[in-house]
Amino acid sequence: MLKRKSRYVVAVVGATGAVGDEMISLLEERDFPVEDLRLFASENSVGKTLSFEGSEFPVQALSESSFRGVDIALFSAGAGRSQTWAPIAVKAGCVVVDNSSQWRMNPDVPLVVPEVNPHDLKWHKGLIANPNCSTIQMVVALKPLHDAVRIKRVVVTTFQAVSGTGRRAMDELLQQTADLLNFREVARSVYPHQIAFNVLPHIDAFLENGYTKEEMKMVNETVKIMGDPSIRVTATAVRVPVFRGHSESVNIETEKKITPNEVRSLLAQAPGVSILDAPEKDAYPLPLDAAGKDDVFVGRIREDESVENGINMWIVSDNLRKGAALNAIQIAEELVRLAGAQ
């Protein structure tokens, strides 16, 4: 458990990545009570410095002693590094908020979206998992509806930005686009197919059942976060040539009838949600507009007449913010609040 302190020593592991970068910005932007900041990344980033609140902080490589004196460690360096280093950090007395998929489905590890299941933070054992980006934005919008009318089934198709893969994928989209516009040959290294002016129904590795890991994350993590094994989810996850902001076409079937207007008024009061649903003014959520913002934007709310109690909606959020860094920082903030309330 986090001890009550006025300020905390915070480590960011994966500090030079797309999410790490966003974490550092958010710590500053949200005035997180940082006593000291320790930045870690892979060997080839060592020597760099990153600025935080007007000072430069060196990027270091991880070692066995890295977590000595650290209160909170925010990990965003991939599943492999989390597997190795998160237990070391916990052993050193850190509370770890891990953005990778490594620990999410572990029954000893809470998987938390603060707007949805903050109570699960109370039973952590030093390690808290940050859910998958596509799952976070979906459950933020679905939880208030589930509480009101119980969601039985979700059919979701995602439109995911390349920043979900990281900086190299953002460079690849930019480079491929520039090459195509200049009649140069297109090279690939991050994705198996050209992403510029294309869409790829392939995110993360394929599993035995024909689904990708990304799709199964949405199926399994939704159940764990919502704390209701009866919610059934099926997902198709697609990469689109967008830099930042994931969009989701979400179809839900509910136990009790709910009208689009009731959905709007429930979500208008929901924490972390903004309704943007005025088609007559061409107003609906767009990844380009959501980029850099904190909220989960919901629009295109319509009754689905193909089923008894059905609703279609369009959910967009910044995958690096609410989908990753912001949710992790909000978990840390909630931990601080809980420590203060002890």
Next chain:
Amino acid sequence: MLKRKSRYVVAVVGATGAVGDEMISLLEERDFPVEDLRLFASENSVGKTLSFEGSEFPVQALSESSFRGVDIALFSAGAGRSQTWAPIAVKAGCVVVDNSSQWRMNPDVPLVVPEVNPHDLKWHKGLIANPNCSTIQMVVALKPLHDAVRIKRVVVTTFQAVSGTGRRAMDELLQQTADLLNFREVARSVYPHQIAFNVLPHIDAFLENGYTKEEMKMVNETVKIMGDPSIRVTATAVRVPVFRGHSESVNIETEKKITPNEVRSLLAQAPGVSILDAPEKDAYPLPLDAAGKDDVFVGRIREDESVENGINMWIVSDNLRKGAALNAIQIAEELVRLAGAQ
């Protein structure tokens, strides 16, 4: 009815558009028995010529006498022009194949996808409607499954290329992309929001019920083409920054159980369908690969465990070919075949 002839006088209305251009190419490529070709477009294209089988053909403006002597008129000039000119063409003795939405839901007009409902060509009264691009590719893939296990419900989300809007939209995507890469301000004229590096959940006009016309086309046209009012469809139609090739995430619920392998073997034999479903080799349909091809490509076929009898699939086709020009030419070919068989 089309008379039996060895060669036919063919008119293309909207000859300079993205679909018209494709129609002319396909007439040549497929060796359609063209006696003479008449090309029509709006006033500002008059004076241009377009080449067909090695000769240049002048683009003319439409007049009351334009359809004299024309056997088959292929219209792709928008709903307004079809409303005005298709009846004039029919009165002049033409058989009209209309690519616009104008006549599709008219009970006196067959709405035909040759692989699905060729029999509906037998009752036409001079006018045959070509369905919406997104609907065509979906029903080509769904019909064999419906015949085998009856489809009860379809939940579809589309990823539609800008060429569906026409040439100006293709120019807009290219120009916006180039402007962004050159740090210039982005202008909009075709779409209400930037399409480059963005996705827009908005295709065609919004209706009272919150759906777009495009979405309701998929709902209503599917039922008419499949000839089964019990099929329930709900759709979310989204524009993506892709030049050519529509992709669809399609979830179906069937009356009888069907396994992914059974879907694959049914579709492997289906006319106009190519299975591309080898995730272990990163093989799945992509709009970039479907562009310029005739088939409807189907992959990512998986069991949907969120419902008793559910299947997810990913359907991609060239919206200008099977989604528009090719389907129209195939209708004309079928009409020629029927005339020959009389």
